[in-house]
Amino acid sequence: MKRFFTYLKTELKLSLRDMNMPIFAIIMPFVIFIILGIIYGTKPAYDGADYTFMEQSFGAVSAVAICASGLMGLPLAVSGLREMKILKRLRVTPVSPVFILGVELSMYIVYCAVSLATLSVAALLWGVRLHGSFLAFLGSWMLTMLSTLSVGMLVGGVAKDTKQASVIASILYFPMLVFSGTTLPIEVMPKAMQKIVSVFPLTQGLTMMKNTFLGVSTGSILLPIGVMLGVAALCTILAVRFFRWE
Amino acid sequence: MSEAIFVEGLTKTYAGKTVVDHLDLSVKSGTVFGLLGANGAGKSTTIECMLGTKQADSGTVRLLGKDPKKKRRTLFQRIGVQFQEGDYQKEIKVSELCEETASLYRSPADWHNLCEQFGIGDKANTPVKGLSGGERQRLFIVLALIPQPELVFLDELTTGLDAKARRGVWKTLEGLKEQGLTIFLTSHFMDEVEALCDEICILKKGTPVFRGTVEQAKTQCGCERFEDAYLQLSDEEVDA
Numbered sequence: 234m235k236r237f238f239t240y241l242k243t244e245l246k247l248s249l250r251d252m253n254m255p256i257f258a259i260i261m262p263f264v265i266f267i268i269l270g271i272i273y274g275t276k277p278a279y280d281g282a283d284y285t286f287m288e289q290s291f292g293a294v295s296a297v298a299i300c301a302s303g304l305m306g307l308p309l310a311v312s313g314l315r316e317m318k319i320l321k322r323l324r325v326t327p328v329s330p331v332f333i334l335g336v337e338l339s340m341y342i343v344y345c346a347v348s349l350a351t352l353s354v355a356a357l358l359w360g361v362r363l364h365g366s367f368l369a370f371l372g373s374w375m376l377t378m379l380s381t382l383s384v385g386m387l388v389g390g391v392a393k394d395t396k397q398a399s400v401i402a403s404i405l406y407f408p409m410l411v412f413s414g415t416t417l418p419i420e421v422m423p424k425a426m427q428k429i430v431s432v433f434p435l436t437q438g439l440t441m442m443k444n445t446f447l448g449v450s451t452g453s454i455l456l457p458i459g460v461m462l463g464v465a466a467l468c469t470i471l472a473v474r475f476f477r478w479e
Numbered sequence: 480m481s482e483a484i485f486v487e488g489l490t491k492t493y494a495g496k497t498v499v500d501h502l503d504l505s506v507k508s509g510t511v512f513g514l515l516g517a518n519g520a521g522k523s524t525t526i527e528c529m530l531g532t533k534q535a536d537s538g539t540v541r542l543l544g545k546d547p548k549k550k551r552r553t554l555f556q557r558i559g560v561q562f563q564e565g566d567y568q569k570e571i572k573v574s575e576l577c578e579e580t581a582s583l584y585r586s587p588a589d590w591h592n593l594c595e596q597f598g599i600g601d602k603a604n605t606p607v608k609g610l611s612g613g614e615r616q617r618l619f620i621v622l623a624l625i626p627q628p629e630l631v632f633l634d635e636l637t638t639g640l641d642a643k644a645r646r647g648v649w650k651t652l653e654g655l656k657e658q659g660l661t662i663f664l665t666s667h668f669m670d671e672v673e674a675l676c677d678e679i680c681i682l683k684k685g686t687p688v689f690r691g692t693v694e695q696a697k698t699q700c701g702c703e704r705f706e707d708a709y710l711q712l713s714d715e716e717v718d719a
Contacts, residue, residue, distance in 0.1 A: 239582035243571075246575065317568065319568060322560075325531075325555055325558070326626075
């Protein structure tokens with residue numbers, strides 16, 4: 234474990250030096266949240282709602298960091314290691330794909346967590362309050378994060394080069410960002426479209442995060458949990474199994 | 480004396496062109512073996528097929544008695560590798576690269592000491608990309624020695640080093656050999672090969688044209704200087 238953290242520490246330092254991820258995973262969601270706060274302040278989500286617009290948005294904005302980490306940062310980081318031939322060097326060391334993917338995964342969990350923490354502090358400005366159970370919200374946040382990051386791990390683990398990873402990442406990133414409810418509420422989409430987007434783990438995760446944050450009854454939670462766990466398990470297994478060193 | 484490297488019938492073709500052709504090699508533990516040949520003779524491909532980073536078409540490879548493909552993780556605890564082109568993360572510093580590498584092994588050497596020995600002890604906080612070519616080359620030798628290996632592969636050992644630094648590297652490697660390290664190297668410097676190698680193999684278009692000691696090569700060719708013998712054997716001699 235000590236070796237794992239030594240490695241993680243260095244990779245985090247390198248990532249911070251690069252500044253891409255701090256901007257996309259931490260600063261960007263923070264700025265979006267602040268702008269929403271300035272616009273909506275403490276207004277209710279709609280006339281007669283029990284919660285404010287900011288409270289309704291909290292889950293979605295915290296998913297921006299998850300999206301940036303899982304669908305941009307992680308795939309590009311892993312495929313970058315391959316393109317720079319660092320994986321080739323690591324191949325002639327005792328390191329396992331699980332170790333490498335584990336370090337990268339942990340790094341992006343740190344980003345997501347830091348983002349959630351900064352948003353939570355900013356939320357105090359507009360009296361945002363968690364209506365539901367803290368554990369339920371944290372649980373849905375973790376599930377959303379792990380399933381999204383696992384998709385990124387799979388893309389990064391098997392893509393030929395950074396270019397391919399970036400194309401796949403964009404194909405996943407933008408539709409999920411637009412259609413999962415992060416930016417466009419699911420409720421306004423046509424029924425058929427709602428069905429299609431519900432297979433995105435992010436859609437399931439986001440709905441759950443929103444509901445647990447607002448303390449609204451969600452109906453069955455088995456389907457979202459099932460989809461997210463399934464995606465996470467499947468992608469992780471495939472990423473390790475088909476990991477490419479070169 | 481046991482065998483550190485055993486290669487039999489190693490063959491690799493690229494797009495119909497045979498780069499390594501039924502190569503057999505055997506290196507005894509605690510000796511220095513030099514694989515020589517012109518650029519494109521197949522040296523690096525041979526090393527990569529031996530290490531498993533390239534898939535050979537056929538042949539058997541045993542490093543320290545084990546199959547490097549099947550026993551990759553246990554075997555590379557005991558084997559150090561320096562590739563011809565060392566690659567590293569863009570912004571990484573010397574200390575970070577050493578620390579990261581050391582974190583991969585069960586009982587790594589003290590990298591500070593190794594850096595001192597190789598004359599880059601004062602560069603710990605320098606970004607790797609800010610090192611001179613020779614310093615970077617020495618850093619990658621340090622990385623190959625961090626695992627405290629029993630066997631080390633050094634591809635183009637001292638390319639880019641000045642005369643003094645090369646002597647320093649030789650001395651350190653001789654010291655490690657005394658302690659039982661087996662060294663497999665490629666080099667274009669014949670003085671280096673003569674100073675270090677117990678046995679050599681000269682490759683030409685993927686096939687060995689000579690195997691034996693430096694002295695045997697000189698005798699066989701009737702040359703006084705090893706470099707002349709090498710040129711004659713590898714058929715590179717330029718008509719004066």
